[in-house]
Amino acid sequence: MLKTFRIGGVHPPENKLSAGQAIKTAELxxxxxxxxxxxxxxxxxxxxxxxxxxxxxxxxxxxxxxxxxxxxxxxxxxxxxxxxxxxxxxxxxxxxxxxxxxxxxxxxxDRSETLVKECNLDSKAIVERIKEAGIVGLGGATFPAHVKLTPPPGATATILIINAVECEPYLTADHQLMMEKGAEILVGTELLRKAINVERAVIGIENNKPDAIAHMKELAAAYPTIEICPLKVKYPQGGEKQLIDAVIRRQVPSGGLPIATGAVVQNVGTAFAVYEAVQKNKxxxxxxxxxxxxxxxxxxxxxxxxxxxxxxxxxxxxxxxxxxxxxxxxxxxxxxxxxxxxxxxxxxxxxxxxxxxxESRRKEMTACIRCAKCIAACPMGLAPNTLMNATDHKDWERVEKEHVMDCIECGSCSFTCPAHRPLLDYVRMGKARVGAIIRSRNAK
Amino acid sequence: MSQNFIVSPSPHVHSGNSVSKCMYGVLIALIPAFLVSLYCFGIGALVVTLTSVLACVLFEYLIQKYLLKVKPSICDGSAILTGVLLAFNVPSNLPIWIIIIGALVAIGIGKMTFGGLGNNIFNPALVGRVFLLISFPVQMTTWPVPDPLSMNYLDAETAATPLGLMKQGLSVEAMTTDMLLGNIGGSLGEISAIALLIGFAYMLIRRIITWHIPVSILVTAFVFSFLVNGFDVEGAFQQLLLGGMMLGAIFMATDYVTSPMTPRGMIIYGIGIGLLTIIIRRYGAYPEGMSFAILIMNAATPLINKYVKPKRFGEVKK
Amino acid sequence: MDLVWIATLSLGCIGAISAVILYFVAQKFKVYEDPRNEEVVKVLPGANCGGCGYPGCGGFAAACVKATSLEGMLCPVGGAPVMAKIAGILGMEVAEAAPKVAVVRCNGTCANRKKVNTYNGASNCAIEAALYSGETGCSFGCLGNGDCERACQFGAIHVNPETGLPEVDEELCTGCGACVKACPKMIIELRNKGPKSRRMFVCCVNKDKGAVARKACTAACIGCGKCAKECPFEAITVENNLAYIDFQKCKLCRKCEAVCPTGAIHSVNFPPRKPAEPKPEAPAQPAAPQSGTAAAPTAQA
Structure with missing residues (x-):
């Protein structure tokens, strides 16, 4: 059995149309x-x-x-x-x-294509380089990379997880990057591993990219600290919390940071950018x-x-x-x-x-038939239909009690709803409103 | 600003599932059972089912259009499904006018008074069925005996059902194999356990329903009847095959609107139905308890939904 | 006969036991409530609009009873008369407050503001505002999904399908401020109703630079500051490319309206110069010698 996260998830059609297309350089x-x-x-x-x-x-x-x-x-x-x-x-x-x-x-x-493996910098210097280079999470969340590499006091990292899942349909950028720049990614992974002082790094790849898994496994044979972990195809496996659960079977506590599980997650594109920043000064x-x-x-x-x-x-x-x-x-x-x-x-x-x-327009929404498909699909184990109703009634207390802040906005609920209800639209609004209420409460 | 694009919040794709697809999926799953009842009860099964479906759809249309003044939504298939399920829960020699009354109660009282699809508390088909059972006890409990491809409708030969015989403490002559195949008396759609199980398998494969409710009902009913009926394995097994147990567990109790939303809730609901059914069958006045058990647990569904929450990711124990 | 006795006795016993249980439960769960609460609730309008900032009329009454003074407490629906009554019940003083009315500060009608994209999500302003800037080039203007309309308890605000903008019926508007809170773009403002309901206001909240604002909407305030220079009472301030008229200082001279190059300044309920379905108003105000109002002098506020 391949590893995957334990709660919810959906299977949107993959439509990886651009898979296998070599990376071309766009004109200036x-x-x-x-x-x-x-x-x-x-x-x-x-x-x-x-x-x-x-x-x-x-x-x-x-x-x-x-x-x-x-x-x-x-x-x-x-x-x-x-x-x-x-x-x-x-x-x-x-x-x-x-x-x-x-x-x-x-x-x-350094604009040359030569692979530079050696690096004598210590962890602090690596993080400093990454910070200087302005590297952010390239998976889409754009969270500044150096922040994640600086665990808050009291927390210690034990494992580095490289997110090469690319669970979003259509997208193939990470896939192609692994096929063409696999060696550089592994060096980048080593640098990240050093930056947070951990012994082990795991690269999680969904098994709809068998060529990338094979390629990376072959290259990673030279690195005893890096493991390639094939994962069962399921959306939203690329979510940070879901990926940690899939790889090390630990769930980020509700309201907590991912570091609470000891895992630091970085995107595979980020690993490549780290390689370029540290080794090529780019x-x-x-x-x-x-x-x-x-x-x-x-x-x-x-x-x-x-x-x-x-x-x-x-x-x-x-x-x-x-x-x-x-x-x-x-x-x-x-x-x-x-x-x-x-x-x-x-x-x-x-x-x-x-x-x-x-395909661009949404279908008209109809009444909720309480089929609970959204509940089954939610990877955070929430009840999106309840959240939507409570948000619609502006019952913010209830919205908060139903743990709206846990929502990762993956869209599995709206994707799966047979009544075409805009569940995520409302949940997102509820989340924003409850977030503001919590902030103002904490400010007091 | 070259083109007027459409902007909408994510996600931008949809599974393609729809309410009507779910409803028609259930209808497809009911086809095997319908074919068996066509074979066993002949023309009566056809007349009853057609009348019930047409009446349900018509009432839904009229009520939505003229009473609630909303856009009629008869195409979503929910009224057709209610009609079929109502027909499957009555004898095949029921007069047409009684069926129409049942359809009116099912759609009018069971569904539309609560606001239509999605808002009803009780399974509409069962509301209709129980109303008929209480109002027309004689017609509702004279069961025709299976008569392959019969052309008799109202004048079909009748006899007591095996479940009725059991209740009276008489010996049951029917074989377990007859019960599996449907060669017994009973309501239109409930006679063949095999056909209903084929429908169950179809719905599981198409992911229309999950296993939780039917399995928990059947397991509970089996275990409980084994305990109260003197540790008789075959008797307990027959309890599952007789009467509306299979039809109820697979098609009636799993109605989306009136069943709980979480897997844990579904199991509690299923256990409740299983227990209540056997209690009514064993100790109650009626030989059959499935309809009442489901309706009682329907009433408990909001409570279950309130207290049984889905298992959350990274739940912090307080 | 036995039957009758048994029935009477057993029923009587059940009744007695239930009564005892009920008595103790009632004692156990008794909540003390100030008797004045109920009196105050009686004089309140009972609309539970939340305009006062408390959860419904009951909440407001409880807060009034608890409070040491009624300062800052106002039932916007009942207004001064109701507050006076409350003050009477509680034996406190009440501060006077001028009547307010909701004002929609956007004039981005379909004609003024060109659509550059089409929104296809849940029909809810809060959701659309959280997603993106809106269907037009103006990222400050009204989205027209009617959150204000749904928030209004009095049916006083409705989105006009022709303009796509909400309109306030000032006869029905109580100034409770529910729409102000509901609007995610903060377009609606509570302003003094003004003498004879006459008001001046800048009908725009666009803070973009003049050129950007103008490109998005022909009726936008471009922050040119002409109005501020013209105003003899220093009632107009221009901040972040946007003019604002302080209704406490404004003397309704209408000079600013005349100089506004985009027509972003609106005046309401002034007698129109052109004979266009005039309301039977009192004799003309002394100051009003210039071009007619932009909109018909109905409740376009």
Whole structure:
């Protein structure tokens, strides 16, 4: 029996259209728009001014606090303006506009392809490098990596788990990265392992990627500390809590941090970025993005500089089809529908998904028939139908009592509901409201 | 701003499941039992089932359209299912007018007074059935004997059911194999345990229902009747095959709306039904107790839902 | 005869035992309640709107009885008369408060604000606001899903399907503030009802820079500050590219309305200059010498 998490879960159709497509490098944009808030936490503070010349890898903005991340230029050229740009959610957010001129990199970056295995840095120095490079969780949550690598006092890490699950349908970026940069990922894993001083690292891969499992197993044979763990295909296995449960059979206590189980989870893309940052001195300014969709001519995996507008990526894969009604940044289960394709790529953008008009609209909701399929699907063991009703009645006490704060917003409930009820919409609202109530209570 | 995109919260895909798919799935699972009753009771089974379905759908339509003034939702299949289940719970020689009254009670009182699909507390088909049983005890308990492909409807030959005979303390002549196949007297859809089990297997494979309710009912009923009926294994086994036990456990008790929502709750509910059924069969006035047991546990469902919560991830013991 | 005796006796016994049990249970679970609570509840409107900030009229009554003074306590529905009655019951003083009315500060009608995308989620403002900026380029404006309408206990606010914006019926509005709390965009404000219900307000909450705001909505406040310069009473402040009229200082001279380049400043219930279905109002206010109001002088507030 393959390992998997123990509660709930669903099986959305995988639709990995771009699987096996070699990573192509996307063209440089004419103007890169680099958002100052590409991570969870405080926005970064700009350290360049209009008219400044920048190179690829130049620091553009300094982290605005401990939970924040540095932002580096992904292109070389002149800072055109520091203004606002429309983000994925349609809000105006501060951003740095850079007019691209050529492709000149900072001299400190090692651009060679040679694999550098040796590293003499100690754990503190590694975390410092990661922090300097502005690395955030590349799975989509964009939580600054150095924060997770600095366990809070009282907590000790015992195991590193690398998340190569890629349970979101359609997305293949991590899969392809493992196939092409497996050796680098393993070095990155070793660095992360060193950074948190643990003996063991496990790379969790769902068994719908047998080639990646075989490839990584072969490479990992040289590392006694790294284990490849094939996992049964089930959504949302890529959720941090679910992955820990699947791999080491320990559940993060309700309301607690994942570190309470002794596990630190990092995405496989993050491991690669860590390798580049520590061994090649290259900050995080590009990432692999899966551009896909049933109607798209050439679903691909692209290596994209942060700040490239989404429309340029879509054009590189055959252009936006006429019948497109929805464009999603991320995967279909947790991604965000974008307002416009002019929005720039950010560090957290793992995919661009094109949805045809046939599938883009929700069906009309009907009455709840209490079939409890949402309860069976919820990986956190909540009762989404009860939460939705309580939220609708604004009964916040009840919403809190039903443990709304445990929700990981994976969308399994809405996915599975035969009555097409927008369960997650309401649960999310309830979670936001109860979160605010709890914060104001704690402030007192 | 080139194109007017659609923006909606995640998730952006759906399983494709729908309420009507669930309902039609249950209907498909009922086909084997229907075929057996067509064979055993002939034209009567067809007339009763058709009347019941048409009446239920018509009443649902009329009530939604003219009384509740909402968009009729008869296409979701729930009224058809209620109709079929009501028909399966009555004898095949029941006069048409009684069936229509049953359908009116099932849909009108059992379902629509509570606000329609999803809000009813009691299984509508059983409300209709129990109403008929109390109002027309004679017609509801004259069971036709199986007569393969008979063309007799109201004038079918009748006899007591094995369950009725047991109640009177008479010996039961029917064989266990007859009970499995359906060669016994009884309500229209309940006679063949095998056909009902095929339907159960289908629903399990299609993931329409889970095993918890039927299995807990059957196991409880078996164990309990084994204990109270003098440790007789075959007798206890026959209790499972006779009367509405299989039909009730597989199709009536598992009704989404009126059963608990968590696996643990489902097992408590199933145990309750199993116990009550055997208690009524053994000590009550009626030979059959399945309908009453399910209705009683339906009433307990909100309470079970309130106190039995799903097993949470990373639950912290206080 | 025995039968009758047995029946009478046994029933009597059951009755007596039940009475004793009930008595003790009632004693055990008795909750002391100030008798004045009930009196206060009686004079309250009983709408349980929550406008006072307490859970329903009962909660408000309990809070009034407990409080040492009635300062800051107001039943927005009953207003001053009810507060006076409460003060009478409790033997306390009551502070006067001017009547308020809800004002919707968005004029992003379908014509003024072009749709750039289509929302396809649960029809609920709070959910849509949590998800993204909204269907138009304006990320501050009304979403039009009617959370305010659902929050109103008095049927005083309705979303107009033509404009997509909520409209307040000032006859029915009690100023309870339920809609203010319900609006996730904080567009609705409680403002002084004003003399003869005449009010001036900036009908926009867009804090984007002028050009961005203007591009998203033709009726947006672009923060140009002309109104602030024009105002003789210093009632207008411009902050974050948005003008705001302080209704305590505003003297309803309507000069600001005349200079506003986008028509973002609205005046309500002033006698119209053009003869367009005028309400039988008192003789014209001395100050009103300029262009007509943007909207018909109904309850467009």
């Amino acid at each position: 944009p004419k103007q890169a728009v680099i958002m100052l808030s590409q991570h969870i936490g405080a926005p970064a503070q700009a350290v360049v001014a209009k008219g400044d010349k920048v190179k690829v890898g130049t620091l553009l903005a300094q982290a605005g606090g401990f939970v924040s991340a540095n932002i580096h230029s992904s292109v070389s050229g002149t800072v055109a303006k520091i203004d606002t740009a429309v983000d994925v959610a349609g809000f105006q957010r501060p951003a740095i506009y850079i007019d691209v001129e050529g492709d000149e990199w900072e001299e400190s970056i 900050p995080l300014f590009e990432r692999i993005v899966t551009v896909t969709g049933k109607s798209l001519a050439h679903p691909s995996n692209l290596k994209v500089r942060v700040g490239t507008p989404l429309c340029q990526l879509i054009d590189a894969c055959g252009g936006l089809p006429e019948d497109t009604e929805k464009v999603i940044s991320g995967g279909p289960m947790m991604g965000k529908a974008v307002v416009s394709t002019d929005t720039p790529t950010t560090k957290g953008c793992s995919g661009v998904l094109i949805i045809r008009d046939l």
